[in-house]
Amino acid sequence: MKQPMFHTIYPYLRASKKFPHVWCPGCGNGIVLGSLIRAIDRVGLSKDNIAMVSGIGCSGRMPVYVDFNTLHTTHGRALAFATGLKLARPEMNVIVVMGDGDAMAIGGNHFIHAARRNIGLTVIVINNMIYGMTGGQCSPTTPTGSFATTAVYGNIEQPLDISRMAEAAGAPFVARSTVFHVFELEKMMEKALNKEGFAVVEVLSNCHVGYGRQNDMGSPVAMLNWMRENTSPRSVQDGESSAKIARGVLVDKDLPEYTALYDEVIKRAQAGAMNTPL
């Protein structure tokens, strides 16, 4: 008999301790968490060997609910904490969860450099196009013309494309999906978890409370519909040069991973090979 879905999820949650969660009913963060756990389960990672690191924001609250080694850091700095942890314990699967403000505004520099180093982290950026936790202010990914509590006359700035930023900074794996396309999202997460280097999954998500209500999409359903209508799989889009947001695995290439390279540095140092060409 086929087992119901929640059987997969429950062993990964700190159920007895921290529920109900802090997120608004219908928030996309829960869908991201569910997808991530199912992907982890499919890849077969051990809970003891997983660290989940987050920054500050609604997204940043995710680690408290999961039964891993969990670290809730400061706003924007999750990747930097994770970099130290990964160097100390290269054998661990370190998953970093960030919001769009966390990853692209205050933490934008860390994002660029962690990608450039290609350190082996699985990076989930929940892009809800707004600052959720602080109540709906503009974020670096808020679309031009959208409203926010700090842009009541309409946002005059250009939004940043997180996936293209990751690609430009050198990430060897970049994928984008939405909380509407859950099965697709899970598969991307699975691929990202299996990738050796810096693997980014950008997830378009609904903050119907912070973003939706100010932009005529006050319900989760309205926002999920928006995701369905305004995104298209990459292959199709390639053919028709669509104005829609591309979904899919956007980058997948091989690059040597940082902690593996550092092991080589240690070997060279111990062999006394200072300033000798590689």
Place this chain on the structure above:
Amino acid sequence: MAKQRFLQGSEACAEGALAAGARFYAGYPITPSSEIAEILSRRLPQAGGKFIQMEDEMSSLAAVIGASLGGLKAMTATSGPGFSLMQENLGFAAAAEIPCVIVDVQRAGPSTGQPTSPAQGDVMQARWGTHGDHPIIVLSPSSVREFYELTIRAFNLSEKYRSPVVLLADEVVAHMREKVTLPDPGEVEVIDRLEPTVPPEWYFPFDNAMDVPPLVSFGQGYRFHVTGLYHDRSGFPTMRQDEINPWFERVFAKIEHHLNDIVEVQEEMMEDADIALISFGASARSAQSAMRLARAKNLKVGLVKLKTLWPFPEEVVDRVSRKVGRIVVPEMNRGQIRLEVERVAAGRARVLGVNRYDGEMIAPAQIVNAIEE
């Protein structure tokens, strides 16, 4: 056999770190601290450790904390501008009780100030720079030898008390060269953090029943939560006063119950003194010369050198203030330690500052003048 070496302060710091068991460094270059990074970029991988040059100082301390949670003894080094950028994560380390060592090689400031000149203007920042009430340990070396010793001590105290420890050096101490005899690695006392002896279900990383609960690193089968939010004994966020208050009391008590272990001063010629010099870092060297010059003039001057700045050595200063008529506090700032001395002396002795903040060291003659006033 211990061998004599002619070392720069920065080298002594790096060697001290290695002797203490440091195996991780993350930092961002800044004068006058960059030598420490350069040396450790060579020496750490030789010892199987890891060095990473980060993109700024916020990420440097963040990586240090992450590595420490991964089980490595970890440090960073910086100077004023970078130390300012580290403040938020310094508070995180204090709140989450993650051992780490931050070396601040002070230079003249504020702002970019005078990067290549010495100062001691970060005394209050080291204590109060991050927001909110928090415990902290701050040490200050006055010689190359002390830079070595206090770096080891900084790691030992940070591991023992699960606290960030700031090593407040200055440009003079970091750049000068002195002859030092370093002990053999086996002779160095090295303290490692306590690890739990109970199974994971019994483990509370923030247990308020003891001053310093054990800390196990990530990946050892104890799956726990670490956050900068107020947290309960398991590490989970809490808004309950009955969980917040005991935590607050404990993190201060873990320092206050162990002042004898943490506070270190060195007294010289204080037996018969009626004037006391209280100083620290490079200024303590000037003070020592001034004391000798004054003694040659038959003035009864003694020296109290503070090796621990925070927690402030209140007991010592209290005792001294009851014994002498006058306390002179030479320091390369506008009187940050003098304020503390005045607070503790509470009018029992006259307190006088000797200050410079223009990037030059205080000359012994300047101190002698103040003594003779």
